[in-house]
Amino acid sequence: IMKMKFLLASVILAAFTITNADAQTVKRAKNQHQRIRQGVKSGELTRAEAANVRNDQREIRQDVKEAKADGVVTTEEKKEIKQEQRQASRKIYRKKHNARSRD
Numbered sequence: 518i519m520k521m522k523f524l525l526a527s528v529i530l531a532a533f534t535i536t537n538a539d540a541q542t543v544k545r546a547k548n549q550h551q552r553i554r555q556g557v558k559s560g561e562l563t564r565a566e567a568a569n570v571r572n573d574q575r576e577i578r579q580d581v582k583e584a585k586a587d588g589v590v591t592t593e594e595k596k597e598i599k600q601e602q603r604q605a606s607r608k609i610y611r612k613k614h615n616a617r618s619r620d
Contacts, residue, residue, distance in 0.1 A: 542581065545602050549574060552609050560619040566612040573605045 553570055556562035562570070580601060584594040 542598060542602070545606075546574065546577065549602070549606060549609060552613070556609070556613045557619075561613040563617050563619050566617065570605065570609050570612060573601075573608060577601050577605060 549570075553562065553567055553574070557564075557567045577598065580598055584590045584598065
């Protein structure tokens with residue numbers, strides 16, 4: 518009975534951890550998309566810069582899709598996706614704060 522409770526608790530914890538990681542990935546992607554949209558609207562991003570960072574977002578979504586394809590997102594895959602998102606975030610910041618303007 519104790520083994521069964523422990524097993525059940527482990528499964529629930531693992532499911533929550535995976536769901537939480539997915540939620541963080543989705544939230545970060547939404548935030549980055551919003552930052553891109555705001556940059557275009559304010560003129561901080563040129564059309565080419567916006568296309569470039571949107572392409573990065575598309576590649577990240579493709580990587581997430583590929584990671585989920587086999588039904589299991591490994592720790593290594595999560596690390597890679599998180600790293601790609603951090604790099605994309607920094608790139609958005611750099612593009613928004615460079616001297617180029619849409620005007």
